[in-house]
Amino acid sequence: MLSALVGYLFIIGCYGIVTSRNLVHLTLCLSVAQSSTYVLLLGVGFREGDAVPVVQPGEPVEPLADPLVQALALTDIVVGATVSALLLALAVQVHKTRGTVDPNELVAQHG
Amino acid sequence: MTATVALPIALVIPVVASALLMVLGRRGSRWTDAVAQAATVSTAVLLIAVAAGWTRGPAVHWIAGWQPTSGAIPGIPLVGDLPATVTAAVAAVLVTASLVYSVRYFEQVRPLYPVLLLTLLTGMVGFVLSGDLFNLFVFYEVIGVSAYALAGYRIHHEGPLQGAINFAVSNTLGSLLLLAGGVFVYARTGTPNLAEAGTVLAGSDAGPLVLAAYVLIAAGLFVKAAVVPFHFWHADAHAVAPTPVCALFAAIMIQLGVVVFARVHWVVFADALASHVDALRAILTAAATLTAVVAAVMATLQNHIKRLLAFSSVAHSGVILAGIAMLDPDGATGSGLYLVAHAATKAALFLGLGIVLHRYGSVDEGELHGRGRSTPVVGVMFTIGGLALAGTPPFGITLGKQLIDEALLHHGHAWLVVCLVLVSGLTAGAVVRVATRVFLGWGRPAASHEAADAEEADEYETEEAHGRTPAVMAVPMALLLVAALAAGIVPGVRSVAASAGHALTSPDTYQALVLGGEAVEAVIPATPGLTLKGVAIGSAGFAVALLVAAGALMPRRRPRWLGHLAQAGSAAVTPLRAVHSGHVGDYVAWLLTGVAVLGTGVAVLLR
Numbered sequence: 001m002l003s004a005l006v007g008y009l010f011i012i013g014c015y016g017i018v019t020s021r022n023l024v025h026l027t028l029c030l031s032v033a034q035s036s037t038y039v040l041l042l043g044v045g046f047r048e049g050d051a052v053p054v055v056q057p058g059e060p061v062e063p064l065a066d067p068l069v070q071a072l073a074l075t076d077i078v079v080g081a082t083v084s085a086l087l088l089a090l091a092v093q094v095h096k097t098r099g100t101v102d103p104n105e106l107v108a109q110h111g
Numbered sequence: 112m113t114a115t116v117a118l119p120i121a122l123v124i125p126v127v128a129s130a131l132l133m134v135l136g137r138r139g140s141r142w143t144d145a146v147a148q149a150a151t152v153s154t155a156v157l158l159i160a161v162a163a164g165w166t167r168g169p170a171v172h173w174i175a176g177w178q179p180t181s182g183a184i185p186g187i188p189l190v191g192d193l194p195a196t197v198t199a200a201v202a203a204v205l206v207t208a209s210l211v212y213s214v215r216y217f218e219q220v221r222p223l224y225p226v227l228l229l230t231l232l233t234g235m236v237g238f239v240l241s242g243d244l245f246n247l248f249v250f251y252e253v254i255g256v257s258a259y260a261l262a263g264y265r266i267h268h269e270g271p272l273q274g275a276i277n278f279a280v281s282n283t284l285g286s287l288l289l290l291a292g293g294v295f296v297y298a299r300t301g302t303p304n305l306a307e308a309g310t311v312l313a314g315s316d317a318g319p320l321v322l323a324a325y326v327l328i329a330a331g332l333f334v335k336a337a338v339v340p341f342h343f344w345h346a347d348a349h350a351v352a353p354t355p356v357c358a359l360f361a362a363i364m365i366q367l368g369v370v371v372f373a374r375v376h377w378v379v380f381a382d383a384l385a386s387h388v389d390a391l392r393a394i395l396t397a398a399a400t401l402t403a404v405v406a407a408v409m410a411t412l413q414n415h416i417k418r419l420l421a422f423s424s425v426a427h428s429g430v431i432l433a434g435i436a437m438l439d440p441d442g443a444t445g446s447g448l449y450l451v452a453h454a455a456t457k458a459a460l461f462l463g464l465g466i467v468l469h470r471y472g473s474v475d476e477g478e479l480h481g482r483g484r485s486t487p488v489v490g491v492m493f494t495i496g497g498l499a500l501a502g503t504p505p506f507g508i509t510l511g512k513q514l515i516d517e518a519l520l521h522h523g524h525a526w527l528v529v530c531l532v533l534v535s536g537l538t539a540g541a542v543v544r545v546a547t548r549v550f551l552g553w554g555r556p557a558a559s560h561e562a563a564d565a566e567e568a569d570e571y572e573t574e575e576a577h578g579r580t581p582a583v584m585a586v587p588m589a590l591l592l593v594a595a596l597a598a599g600i601v602p603g604v605r606s607v608a609a610s611a612g613h614a615l616t617s618p619d620t621y622q623a624l625v626l627g628g629e630a631v632e633a634v635i636p637a638t639p640g641l642t643l644k645g646v647a648i649g650s651a652g653f654a655v656a657l658l659v660a661a662g663a664l665m666p667r668r669r670p671r672w673l674g675h676l677a678q679a680g681s682a683a684v685t686p687l688r689a690v691h692s693g694h695v696g697d698y699v700a701w702l703l704t705g706v707a708v709l710g711t712g713v714a715v716l717l718r
Binding site: 010020026030033044069075091108 | 245248249252255256259260263266267268269270272273274275276279280283284286287290291294297298303346347350351418688691692693694695696697699700703
């Protein structure tokens with residue numbers, strides 16, 4: 001079930017990028033594709049009945065969700081935010097330079 | 112100093128220096144350059160010290176002291192074994208050369224430029240030193256984000272924006288594939304640590320989860336390595352980045368993808384997939400051949416010289432992958448030597464192109480026709496670089512190629528040896544053709560590049576044409592060519608390459624170093640220098656290069672059958688040019704196709 005969701009998010013994000021007519025939309029689609037990895041990370045570290053992995057010293061350690069993948073999901077989100085910010089900045093520049101944000105109208109390089 | 116201390120310092124120096132420049136160097140001045148250069152030089156020195164064994168102790172650093180205790184805590188190591196430190200040192204040396212060159216290249220260097228170069232260096236060093244899959248992902252994106260910004264450096268023009276967007280979207284998807292593969296390995300083994308994951312997987316049969324992880328990790332790293340069909344972003348990013356940055360992209364950045372792929376392949380997967388080694392060899396050989404051939408053909412079709420050299424780099428990246436694909440120490444040794452020699456040669460060619468752009472304000476073959484006559488020295492160096500690319504003896508590329516070819520012949524791939532001679536000849540022939548047209552004015556002028564914006568952007572890069580070339584631009588180019596020659600004739604280079612090749616292909620050595628903290632002395636087999644066979648193959652590449660250049664320069668003198676062949680060829684390559692559309696959506700569709708093909712190949716052949 002979870003793996004189906006991961007695959008769906010990745011594919012639908014990529015589909016959006018392939019067919020995109022707008023660079024802002026394209027950036028958001030990339031974020032959707034990236035969010036598939038958040039779900040994957042959290043899914044890998046979780047079993048039914050696991051507690052939140054926040055414990056004080058001395059507390060009895062119950063079965064906890066894996067904190068490592070949760071930390072990595074945070075890292076992943078930071079990376080995603082950086083890339084989105086950069087792409088949006090480039091989109092703004094494209095609009096200033098060309099007066100369009102449609103990737104189909106960018107024709108400076110090919111072949 | 113112990114190696115444990117040297118490794119993190121080598122990584123931290125460029126980070127601190129770039130932060131310092133960001134805060135203090137708002138205006139950009141001489142001392143900004145000095146700080147940046149001091150940082151890259153000290154990183155290079157530290158890495159060379161670890162590589163050469165001048166430091167004490169095993170070359171592993173556990174970040175924050177999180178060393179695994181009976182597998183309870185996943186540790187995060189930086190691993191400075193020979194192949195990793197040598198590659199990282201090459202990156203640091205090239206960034207230094209690029210910074211020195213840039214001092215006079217730009218009219219005014221904005222402080223952001225050295226900051227981005229230092230971040231790129233951090234990413235590259237971290238990427239090869241990483242001993243765990245999750246840090247590989249992080250450094251993949253550190254390289255990425257600084258490189259996207261560098262590609263789009265001339266932000267007021269359409270070309271750089273398009274190139275940066277294509278680059279960013281493709282590589283981000285690549286990083287997601289790498290991350291997903293890493294998560295699969297973690298799910299199967301309970302550790303992201305390469306050495307530990309390899310140990311866990313070694314005893315068991317590879318299930319579907321492991322195969323899926325392999326496909327995802329390979330695809331993610333192939334995007335970085337610009338393996339066809341994951342390569343489309345590469346030429347677009349090159350055509351627009353400032354020339355000293357292109358030198359880094361083409362000479363070392365994409366090759367790191369191949370190096371890290373080799374590392375992950377051997378440390379994590381080699382034992383688990385040992386029974387499928389023939390199938391894997393077939394798959395990787397196919398990928399390498401496709402990359403080398405497609406990119407070599409594309410290179411000869413370019414008149415925009417930056418794009419030409421970019422495709423040439425993809426082709427040579429394919430040759431390096433071909434050596435790795437033999438999955439034995441000899442092939443890896445050849446690839447390592449080839450990588451270093453190619454890095455020096457290709458960086459020299461880009462710096463030479465930068466000098467041309469600085470002097471004449473263009474990188475278009477047609478527009479530059481005959482204008483290079485006033486810079487004969489650069490012309491000679493550019494031609495030498497082109498011929499070195501063909502595998503002309505006695506440059507380092509010849510020796511690397513000889514070792515790769517011997518590995519290919521050992522596995523019965525004589526056809527691929529012939530194929531790679533043609534690839535070398537085509538890419539080098541294109542460079543010689545450009546050099547003859549630009550510096551001698553021979554042949555008919557090439558058709559001018561159609562996109563006016565690209566030219567305008569090129570002119571903007573150096574502000575205006577200059578009357579003379581500063582020494583800080585010509586000297587790095589000359590030194591790099593000397594290095595490319597030294598890689599071929601200095602005997603010490605061969606034994607370092609052999610040790611590195613054996614270290615890269617031996618998971619046991621890596622695991623003993625990381626998990627046991629003991630450096631196992633590799634027994635270095637005596638590597639012969641250039642043999643007659645190597646000279647013959649290199650000379651064949653040289654001959655093909657001259658034929659290709661002559662055929663392009665003198666279309667009338669071609670025998671009729673060759674003319675027909677050329678016509679048929681150009682009809683055949685029209686669709687090939689068309690798929691390099693510059694459209695980011697198309698590139699993503701190709702990337703997904705590549706993943707599907709790779710996945711199908713692995714699923715069919717490894718069952």
